[in-house]
Structures are given as C-alpha cells and as structure tokens.
Amino acid sequence: MPEPRSRRRRLALVAVVAVLALVVGSGVVTWWRIPRDDVEMLAAGSLQVSEAIPETSTADGVTVTISTDPAPQVTVDTENGTVWSSDAGHAFLGAGRGGLEVEEHRGYFWMQTEHDHTWTTQTLEAVSTASDAVVLSGQLLDADGTAGPTWRAELTATDRGAMLHATLTGDGEPTSLAFWSGRSDRSAVHGFGEQFTDFDLDGRLLPILVREQGVGRGEQPLTLLADVTNHGAGGTEVMTYAAQASWVTEDLRGVRLDPALPDSHAPAVADTRTAGQVGLEVQATRLRAELVTADTPLELIAQQQQGTGRPELASWTGDGAIVGIQGGTEEVRSTVAALQDAGTEIAGVWLQDWTGQRTTSFGERLWWTWQLDTQRYPGWRDLVTDLAAEDITVTTYVNPFLVDPANMDSAPSRNLFAEAAEAGYLVTDKAGEPYALDQGGFDAYLVDLTHAAARAWYAEVIATEVLADGVRGFMADFAEGLPLDASLADGDPQLMHNRWPALWAETVREACERAEQPDCVTWFRTGALGMDAETPMFWNGDQLTSFGAEDGLASVLLGTFSAGVSGWPLVHSDVGGYTSIDAKIKNYVRSEELLARWAELSAFGVMMRTHEGNRPAENLQVADTAATRAQFARMTQIFAALSDYRAEVVTAATETGVPAIRHGWLNAPGTAAAEVDTQFFFGPSILVAPVLTEGASEVEVTFPPGRWRHLLTGQEYDGGASVVVPAPVGTPAAFVETSDPWADRLTAALTGL
Structure with missing residues (x-):
C-alpha cells in the first residue's frame, strides 16, 4: 500500500534537510544564495x-x-x-x-x-x-x-x-x-520551444531564454543538493536548452x-x-x-x-541503433562484437571520447581540443574502415568551445585555442581578453560565431579534424552559453544569446558541406528560432537516470511534444539518460528496468542512440550483462523492422515540419486521446503507450475510435475507450488501427519479434 501523500511529503522534507545538513557539514557548499528567475510581464490595459x-x-x-x-x-x-x-x-x-x-x-x-x-x-x-x-x-x-x-x-x-x-x-x-x-x-x-512540464502551458510565466536546463529540475533531494553546492544548478521546471x-x-x-x-x-x-x-x-x-x-x-x-528547407536525415540512421561507447579502440571492437552476438541491429557507433577524456567532479568529461587522441584510439583508420565494412557508421562529438591543451599529458599536434586567440576568433570580455567560461573543473572559450572568418575557420576545423577518416557525423553539443556581457565581432550579445544555437547550426552545416558529406548526421540539444532550417535532428538533452517526471524518463515525452509543435520535428533522447549523481541518501544510477524501458520508448522513434552517461563506470550499460544485451537487442530489432515506415514518417517531417512524435491532439483531436500526455503517436499510424513508472507491468491506453491491434501480441481492442494493457518488460504497448493502410505491413514486420 502506498504511503499517504502527507507522510510522503514529510519524509521528503526530512530527506532534504538531511542532505542539506550533510553537504553543509562536509564543507562543500560553495554558494549560499540560490539564484532564481525574477521576471515580470505587463498586464494588458484597455x-x-x-x-x-x-x-x-x-x-x-x-x-x-x-x-x-x-x-x-x-x-x-x-x-x-x-x-x-x-x-x-x-x-x-x-x-x-x-x-x-x-x-x-x-x-x-x-x-x-x-x-x-x-x-x-x-x-x-x-x-x-x-x-x-x-x-x-x-x-x-x-x-x-x-x-x-x-x-x-x-x-x-x-x-x-x-x-x-x-x-x-x-x-x-x-x-x-x-x-x-x-x-x-x-x-x-x-x-x-522545448518545455518539459506540461503539453498545455496555460497558467504559466515562461522566461524565453536559452540555457542549461538544470540537474533534477525539482526532483528531490537531488535538486536541492545541486542548488546549494553549485549555485542553483538544480534548475527549475521552466529552464530549457531550447526556449x-x-x-x-x-x-x-x-x-x-x-x-x-x-x-x-x-x-x-x-x-x-x-x-x-x-x-x-x-x-x-x-x-x-x-x-x-x-x-x-x-x-x-x-x-x-513549412518552407524552412530542412536538410534530409541520412537513411542509415533508421537501420539500427547508434551505440555510445567510450574507452578506446579495443573497447569499441569488443562491445560491438558482444552486442552483435546478442542479435543487436547496429547502424552506427558514437565515440564521444575520440578527442580524449578527463575526470572532473561531475564525472568523465572530454578534452575539447577536437583532434584524435591516438593513445586512446590507436589504429583509428582501421577501426573506422572495419566498422564501415559491416555497415556500421562512426560518429563522434564536437561543441563550439575550445580549451588550452597545455595541461594535457600528450598535447595534440595543433593548439586550436592558440590559433583562434591569435587570429582574434574568440568571444572576448569587456577588457578585450578571451572570455574564460567555467565548465566545472576547467575553463573553455567560445569561438565567435558572429565573426565570418572565425566561423569559416571553425567549419574547416570540423571538416578536417572531426569529420576526418570516414567519420560521418557527430553530436553538436552546447550553444546555450554565450554570456550577455560578452563582446562580439558583430552584434549585441543580448540579441545574439538566443540566436547562438542557430549560428552554431549554420557552422556545423557548413562543415558538413566542406567535408563533402551529404549524409553527414548531426544532432543538437539547443534550439533557436529558424534553426530547424539548418539541421533535421535534435535530442532532449541531459536527462537524469531516473523515471522522474521532473527530469527523467517521464519528462522526455513532454519535451518532445512541445519541441515538435515549435519547429523541431525530429527529436530523440539518450537511451538510459545521461546525468548520474550520488546525492548521498539516494544514488541516481541506471537500473536494468530503466534502461529497458527507455529502449522501448526509443524503438518507436526517429533515432535510437545510447549514452554511457557522465559516470560510465557506475551506471549499467546496454552491453554489460546477458540480460541487458538481450533486452536491448530485441528493441533494436523492433526499431530496424520499422525502417520503411520510419523513412516515410521522417521524410514527411522534414518536408512539412509536422513532428514525427505526436501528441494525441495532433492525430486525434476531439477525442479522449487528445487529452492524454502519457502516450504518443509515431507518425500517422502507430499509437504507443510507454511505461513511464518504475515497477509497472501494465499501462493504461486511451484509444481513439476504431479497432486497434497490438503490434507485438496481435490482440485487438475496441477504440473510443481507455483500457489497461499488459506491458511486461520487452513487450511495449504499441498499436495500429486495423483499417490503417499500414496495418498489415506493420503487423507482418513485427510478428515474431
């Protein structure tokens, strides 16, 4: 029997106080004042x-x-x-x-x-x-x-x-x-933009400011811990990378x-x-x-x-999962082999640590030097070539920051920070010096994307360094961090801050063109007005490794819904989440169940990509055990089996701007399904009710009118009603209306999986 709500609240308060006492007692509190938005909006007169x-x-x-x-x-x-x-x-x-x-x-x-x-x-x-x-x-x-x-x-x-x-x-x-x-x-x-609270935003005051979304965003005790130890880093429900x-x-x-x-x-x-x-x-x-x-x-x-001219998404992304792996050449080879032995459909690997890794208080971070770490990845070209022979594409990582590699054990051949500083290509402070931005353990410097020559230089760096040796894409991270007191080559930083993600996307697209890679795949977490004209693919950002509605698995769907109606028609998330924190009385790490449920959600999406997270060693990975390999393999098989349908959905999304992942309001307006925020339509035909609650083995589905067939079990349900449907791990609740033109093809594609 669940605890009464009042008792749960008292227990939560006790837990928060205990955490606060613990972190204060340990001397790790660095900021006493927790910053918050304090905004006003004029009230309309007559x-x-x-x-x-x-x-x-x-x-x-x-x-x-x-x-x-x-x-x-x-x-x-x-x-x-x-x-x-x-x-x-x-x-x-x-x-x-x-x-x-x-x-x-x-x-x-x-x-x-x-x-x-x-x-x-x-x-x-x-x-x-x-x-x-x-x-x-x-x-x-x-x-x-x-x-x-x-x-x-x-x-x-x-x-x-x-x-x-x-x-x-x-x-x-x-x-x-x-x-x-x-x-x-x-x-x-x-x-x-991408709002993670409710699909219906009635009754809210929303700052329109691109920024880090926060760690926890209200989930306790983590949010309080992040707030008191890192100057408000817990965030609030209105904070988002893409407003x-x-x-x-x-x-x-x-x-x-x-x-x-x-x-x-x-x-x-x-x-x-x-x-x-x-x-x-x-x-x-x-x-x-x-x-x-x-x-x-x-x-x-x-x-x-309509009319924004979105580029197409390379078709290879629909053939299987893009598996996030770190650790070097042999780790990549062994992980791929283990997953393949389990029957995993792999379209690509995502090797974010290609440029080297460093350990910080937040976990494992990367060296932002944008050159290959040859000690970590010996035989890189052979690795890329061998994977390509198996139809596995290599993707990596880059962002708009540069760091000084002087403290690296083995410095790269080029010091891009020094090159940019000497040429005047960096964002500067009011004193005219390169603007040092604290990243939590190291400083980094933004390339000035308002400077035409700087943008061209950085696009060439990405084309020749990041996209070298057969690499065909990357995560294009960050772009929400331009200070409003910076000095720029062109423009007012107050007007450029929210536009910065679009400038970053323009730079990335130019890099792909310079590399002459028409099927270059990039994905972004920050968004700006008009940015969708430069890239087709976004991801939801750094969700917590939890089921939580504030910042975990349950928040992903709401963020995708709002992003979809705001102009970002293709959105996916990190399978398993990203942010893992030991909050003393609760250690936020992935469970096998969370990893499985997140993979089920992603199987009925536009791109299926895993992430090892900020603490890879402490978190369960898809290749770690026989059970996780088997569960993940099954979901990748479902994902791959939907490739023909997905291709049609993705093409329509890029051409029209209509989102691939749709709230019921879009597909079934005027029905009870239009009022439900915990299920979605994948394109026009597939209705999915993901399990978003820890420990659940069934899920309530609100069907629009019609007769609906379960794509994995074949059981049929009358529409126009809400029905509790079994949803054990490995059998996501996904349906097609029996008269839909895709019904028989989808059933045939998924039968036996």
Missing part, C-alpha cells in the same frame, strides 16, 4: 478606438476588422480564415521601461526584469491601407493617462497567413514591447516570431496566466510575427513550419 476608425480595411489578401460592440477588438483575416484576434476590450500592444539583468554560472542563466514605467493602455487612432499592407497606429498611455510611446502595426499577407510588424517610437524611452494575442477563455497553449517565442493554441491559431529580425531573439517573457490572452514581452522595441490558422492541428503545425 483598447480605446477612435470614432473615425473604419470597421474594415483590406490590402492585398489581408483584412483587418475593428469592432467595438460589446468591446473593442481587432481581428485579422486572410484567405485561410481568421489568423489572429485581440482579446476583446484589452490592448494588444504595450510598452515598458526598466532593467534586464542576467546572471550566469557554468551555462546556467537567471533572468531578472523590472519596470520603472509602463504604458499598457492602447489608443487606436488611425488606419491606412497601402498596396500590400493595412497599417494601424496610435498612442500608449500609462496608468495616469499620460501619453508615452507611439505605436505602429503593419499587417501584410504571407503565403501562410499574415505578418505583423509592430514598432514603438516617440516619448518615454521604452526598453520592451508587449504583445497580447487573443484566445478563447482558457484555450490550451502549446509550444514556446523560443513560438506557440499555437487549441483555437487553431499560431504565432511565431520572425527569425530574420534580430529583435525576435531578444530575451522575453511569455505569460499564459490570463484567460483570453497569450502575452509576450520582448526586450526590444520591434516585433515581427507571422500569424497563421488552419482547420486541424496537424495542418496548423504544417502551416506554421
């Missing part, structure tokens, strides 16, 4: 409309209607229908003057905003039409009715909807612009800031706490957003994301 304003104005495909009964409201229509409306009676633009402060520590950023003056009452005084635009303008007033900045909003038609371009001018010296978009009552809100100003609502309306405008990348705050509104305040005085609508959720996402 909208006041001049009597002379025409009710309807049209220009080249866009119509603006201004009604005053029962309350002032602005509505924008295109040939696709109503793409946007304001909240009746309330302003849709406002302004603030105040301060923005961002504190940084090891890639963690905390944002503080404040207002010393606000203008939230909006007057609409003029409407004009040009050949291709409807232009609205007026004044913003403060709480006393005193006039402040003037505003101008230009609306033009696009292929998908309408573009809103709003600007502030005039008095008051505003520093931020607020935009409020209407929605019906408490209509669900989805998106804002962006892009959202859709259950009303089938979508808003996405234009990535081509630098101001779109400014730090911002989103506010969904008010019924009838979605608010966004950007630390800039310009806003350009595309407004779209559609008849169904899938069509809405396609409308919002």
Whole structure:
C-alpha cells in the first residue's frame, strides 16, 4: 500500500534537510544564495478606438476588422480564415521601461526584469491601407493617462497567413514591447520551444531564454543538493536548452516570431496566466510575427513550419541503433562484437571520447581540443574502415568551445585555442581578453560565431579534424552559453544569446558541406528560432537516470511534444539518460528496468542512440550483462523492422515540419486521446503507450475510435475507450488501427519479434 501523500511529503522534507545538513557539514557548499528567475510581464490595459476608425480595411489578401460592440477588438483575416484576434476590450500592444539583468554560472542563466514605467493602455487612432499592407497606429498611455510611446502595426499577407510588424517610437524611452494575442477563455497553449512540464502551458510565466536546463529540475533531494553546492544548478521546471517565442493554441491559431529580425531573439517573457490572452514581452522595441490558422492541428503545425528547407536525415540512421561507447579502440571492437552476438541491429557507433577524456567532479568529461587522441584510439583508420565494412557508421562529438591543451599529458599536434586567440576568433570580455567560461573543473572559450572568418575557420576545423577518416557525423553539443556581457565581432550579445544555437547550426552545416558529406548526421540539444532550417535532428538533452517526471524518463515525452509543435520535428533522447549523481541518501544510477524501458520508448522513434552517461563506470550499460544485451537487442530489432515506415514518417517531417512524435491532439483531436500526455503517436499510424513508472507491468491506453491491434501480441481492442494493457518488460504497448493502410505491413514486420 502506498504511503499517504502527507507522510510522503514529510519524509521528503526530512530527506532534504538531511542532505542539506550533510553537504553543509562536509564543507562543500560553495554558494549560499540560490539564484532564481525574477521576471515580470505587463498586464494588458484597455483598447480605446477612435470614432473615425473604419470597421474594415483590406490590402492585398489581408483584412483587418475593428469592432467595438460589446468591446473593442481587432481581428485579422486572410484567405485561410481568421489568423489572429485581440482579446476583446484589452490592448494588444504595450510598452515598458526598466532593467534586464542576467546572471550566469557554468551555462546556467537567471533572468531578472523590472519596470520603472509602463504604458499598457492602447489608443487606436488611425488606419491606412497601402498596396500590400493595412497599417494601424496610435498612442500608449500609462496608468495616469499620460501619453508615452507611439505605436505602429503593419499587417501584410504571407503565403501562410499574415505578418505583423509592430514598432514603438516617440516619448518615454521604452526598453520592451508587449504583445497580447487573443484566445478563447482558457484555450490550451502549446509550444514556446522545448518545455518539459506540461503539453498545455496555460497558467504559466515562461522566461524565453536559452540555457542549461538544470540537474533534477525539482526532483528531490537531488535538486536541492545541486542548488546549494553549485549555485542553483538544480534548475527549475521552466529552464530549457531550447526556449523560443513560438506557440499555437487549441483555437487553431499560431504565432511565431520572425527569425530574420534580430529583435525576435531578444530575451522575453511569455505569460499564459490570463484567460483570453497569450502575452509576450520582448526586450526590444520591434516585433515581427507571422500569424497563421488552419482547420486541424496537424495542418496548423504544417502551416506554421513549412518552407524552412530542412536538410534530409541520412537513411542509415533508421537501420539500427547508434551505440555510445567510450574507452578506446579495443573497447569499441569488443562491445560491438558482444552486442552483435546478442542479435543487436547496429547502424552506427558514437565515440564521444575520440578527442580524449578527463575526470572532473561531475564525472568523465572530454578534452575539447577536437583532434584524435591516438593513445586512446590507436589504429583509428582501421577501426573506422572495419566498422564501415559491416555497415556500421562512426560518429563522434564536437561543441563550439575550445580549451588550452597545455595541461594535457600528450598535447595534440595543433593548439586550436592558440590559433583562434591569435587570429582574434574568440568571444572576448569587456577588457578585450578571451572570455574564460567555467565548465566545472576547467575553463573553455567560445569561438565567435558572429565573426565570418572565425566561423569559416571553425567549419574547416570540423571538416578536417572531426569529420576526418570516414567519420560521418557527430553530436553538436552546447550553444546555450554565450554570456550577455560578452563582446562580439558583430552584434549585441543580448540579441545574439538566443540566436547562438542557430549560428552554431549554420557552422556545423557548413562543415558538413566542406567535408563533402551529404549524409553527414548531426544532432543538437539547443534550439533557436529558424534553426530547424539548418539541421533535421535534435535530442532532449541531459536527462537524469531516473523515471522522474521532473527530469527523467517521464519528462522526455513532454519535451518532445512541445519541441515538435515549435519547429523541431525530429527529436530523440539518450537511451538510459545521461546525468548520474550520488546525492548521498539516494544514488541516481541506471537500473536494468530503466534502461529497458527507455529502449522501448526509443524503438518507436526517429533515432535510437545510447549514452554511457557522465559516470560510465557506475551506471549499467546496454552491453554489460546477458540480460541487458538481450533486452536491448530485441528493441533494436523492433526499431530496424520499422525502417520503411520510419523513412516515410521522417521524410514527411522534414518536408512539412509536422513532428514525427505526436501528441494525441495532433492525430486525434476531439477525442479522449487528445487529452492524454502519457502516450504518443509515431507518425500517422502507430499509437504507443510507454511505461513511464518504475515497477509497472501494465499501462493504461486511451484509444481513439476504431479497432486497434497490438503490434507485438496481435490482440485487438475496441477504440473510443481507455483500457489497461499488459506491458511486461520487452513487450511495449504499441498499436495500429486495423483499417490503417499500414496495418498489415506493420503487423507482418513485427510478428515474431
């Protein structure tokens, strides 16, 4: 029988206090103040409309209607229908003057905003039409009715909807612009990048700031331990590597800031706490957003994301797992052989320690010198060639940092840090010196990706060093760490911080082109507006080796859902998680069950890749025991058996922007399945209910209407109901509707596995 909730809470509090006493007593506490976001969002005032304003104005495909009964409201229509409306009676633009402060520590950023003056009452005084635009303008007033900045909003038609371009001018010296978009009552809100809490983000205040997501993110006692020992590194539920100003609502309306405008990348705050509104305040005085609508959720996402020109994902990634291995040449060979003997389908290996490894307080880390560690990997070319002969692709690792190799036991032939420093290719501090960024045991330096020559140099380094000798891809890590007080060759770091991941992706894509590798596969954890145009593949980041909903296995699905509707259609995760910490009263390490359940989730995904984690020796690996090898082999066989179906799903995702891993709202709107966050559709046809709870041997599945067949057992279930389905380890609950065009092919592919 489970403990009563009140008792569990008391036990958790006792545990947290015990951990705090332990770490304080041991003298490892380095920071007493735990930093947190402290952000404000303006509240919309009233909208006041001049009597002379025409009710309807049209220009080249866009119509603006201004009604005053029962309350002032602005509505924008295109040939696709109503793409946007304001909240009746309330302003849709406002302004603030105040301060923005961002504190940084090891890639963690905390944002503080404040207002010393606000203008939230909006007057609409003029409407004009040009050949291709409807232009609205007026004044913003403060709480006393005193006039402040003037505003101008230009609306033009696009292929998908309408573009809103709003600007502030005039008095008051505003520093931020607020935009409020209407929605019906408490209509669900989805998106804002990759958010790991709930698919429906109604009722939240969300800082739009790219950063480290935190260790634990609320799971105790780990979060407190990380907070008190590493200056807030435990994180919060709103922290994410991939925040962006892009959202859709259950009303089938979508808003996405234009990535081509630098101001779109400014730090911002989103506010969904008010019924009838979605608010966004950007630390800039310009806003350009595309407004779209559609008849169904899938069509809405396609409308919002189409036309970005995503590159294709190499087909070899669908043939089997990409196995993460560290330890050197012989370790790779022996691990591959052991997995193959167990029947594992291996498409590639991921050798992140190709550049050398160092031990830090956080665990095993890499030497960021971006040259082969020949002592660790003797016979590298032969290894790559031999694996290629077995249709196994070698991938590695790189990030946008450089380190000084002076302290290495065996320094590489090139000192890339010295080359970059001498050429002026590094991000600098206010004193003009290379900006040293603490990585927890060592300093690292960012290549200045705003410097055209630096970016070209680094792309060539990656092409010739990282992609040498037959390597065909890599994890493109980090890109969330640009300090907002840095000095750059081109641009304001406040506007470049959220854009940095896109600059990193551009550099990586250029490197693949220089290496003349059309099937180069790269994957990113950070995201930015427009970044999907450079790369097809993302991963969820450094999840905890636990089942936890805050930062473990259960958080992966929610992050994938929100990323998918925000413009990242292909997302996967590290099988088994990454972050392993001994929190004294609880040691966070992988169990055999966790490893098996994570592999089951990944088998019905776009890429299946393992990670040894930050503490490889303390954590169970897929090749460690006969049981783990057998369990993992079976899941890779399922993954490979779905290759034809996956290829179709992935192609559609890259061409349309519709995510491969879909919330039920996308595939089954209006049904009970659209309300469930613990199951997903893989493409249009496969429904999966993963086991996300430790110790569970069954799972509740909410079926849409129809007749649903279990892909592994063949048992059929009536749809339109919730059913508890057996799900022992090794038999994930995956289904296809019996009349689906793929039903017989999928059943045949998985029968007997």
